[in-house]
Amino acid sequence: MRYLAVISAISGVLILGLLWWGRNREATETPALVALTVPATVVWGERVTVYGGVSLPPGRYELGTYSCQDGRCSRSLWLALDGPVERWGSLGSVSFEGLGGPAWVELRAYRADRPSGTVVAVWSRPVSVVEPAGSTE
Amino acid sequence: MSADRVDVGGRAGWRRLAAAGVLAAGMAVLTALYVAPGLAEVPSFAAAPAVQACEPTGFLNANGEPVSSPELVRMNSNSYLRALVCDPSVLTSAAEGTAARGVGARLSVYLGTEALFDEPVAGAVELALPVQGPRWLVVAFTNDLYEPPEDRNLVLRDLRLVPLETR
Numbered sequence: 001m002r003y004l005a006v007i008s009a010i011s012g013v014l015i016l017g018l019l020w021w022g023r024n025r026e027a028t029e030t031p032a033l034v035a036l037t038v039p040a041t042v043v044w045g046e047r048v049t050v051y052g053g054v055s056l057p058p059g060r061y062e063l064g065t066y067s068c069q070d071g072r073c074s075r076s077l078w079l080a081l082d083g084p085v086e087r088w089g090s091l092g093s094v095s096f097e098g099l100g101g102p103a104w105v106e107l108r109a110y111r112a113d114r115p116s117g118t119v120v121a122v123w124s125r126p127v128s129v130v131e132p133a134g135s136t137e
Numbered sequence: 138m139s140a141d142r143v144d145v146g147g148r149a150g151w152r153r154l155a156a157a158g159v160l161a162a163g164m165a166v167l168t169a170l171y172v173a174p175g176l177a178e179v180p181s182f183a184a185a186p187a188v189q190a191c192e193p194t195g196f197l198n199a200n201g202e203p204v205s206s207p208e209l210v211r212m213n214s215n216s217y218l219r220a221l222v223c224d225p226s227v228l229t230s231a232a233e234g235t236a237a238r239g240v241g242a243r244l245s246v247y248l249g250t251e252a253l254f255d256e257p258v259a260g261a262v263e264l265a266l267p268v269q270g271p272r273w274l275v276v277a278f279t280n281d282l283y284e285p286p287e288d289r290n291l292v293l294r295d296l297r298l299v300p301l302e303t304r
Binding site: 030031032033034035036037038039040041043045046047048049050051052053054055088089090107109119120121122123132133 | 181182183185199215239240245248250252255257273280281
């Protein structure tokens with residue numbers, strides 16, 4: 001019986017090791033950004049379209065583009081894609097409604113074929129929100 | 138007799154320990170499957186995959202078709218062009234933009250995710266931007282607005298990628 005306990009423990013460790021190895025192996029195949037036009041400065045109230053190319057490994061993915069300011073984010077894109085694929089085109093748009101606090105743009109990729117909808121890749125860039133020319137605000 | 142009892146009790150203890158081991162392994166598997174992935178740090182998008190045997194594409198429109206007349210590209214709504222840059226080159230163009238709500242037409246030129254030029258254009262601008270491949274170049278008009286009589290539009294004249302050695 002002592003051997004059974006030892007074998008059970010070793011099996012558990014092996015299974016865990018295999019799972020982590022599998023996760024790390026999969027993690028090397030993350031979505032890639034081929035190009036992306038996210039501006040560093042946006043006039044508040046202005047809507048700016050984001051264009052680019054995204055390369056996705058095998059699997060079903062969802063892409064989201066978010067405009068974030070003062071800790072709140074609004075999404076402008078929800079795009080489902082089946083990899084492997086390289087997708088070019090509009091990746092949504094960004095806009096900011098006031099000068100406010102720190103602002104940034106995020107692009108997130110989710111695995112849509114997993115129950116938990118895990119976020120597998122994130123890209124973000126800070127954005128300066130400026131007043132329109134001639135604004136008195 | 139008492140030694141046998143102890144022995145029997147020991148076996149039962151090992152059985153319980155074995156069962157606990159199996160249960161613990163099962164719990165660990167479930168944890169690894171459902172909990173751990175959510176706790177792991179989310180990676181950034183990977184860098185663009187390496188371009189194998191780089192062949193310049195020239196400028197392609199949003200449908201992936203070659204731009205027929207790079208001498209005059211009218212962008213009356215948001216749109217983009219792209220080109221695969223292989224050799225060191227210079228992107229040249231004369232851009233003209235019109236303004237609405239006091240903001241010019243935003244001309245965005247990116248090499249991969251690196252901004253080479255990203256500014257509103259109200260009037261005329263001459264571009265001469267050095268680019269180096271192999272990477273994708275994107276030229277886009279990104280903030281279209283039509284509020285009569287104002288209309289933001291962008292025109293690109295003589296859009297060219299000139300290899301450095303031929304300049």
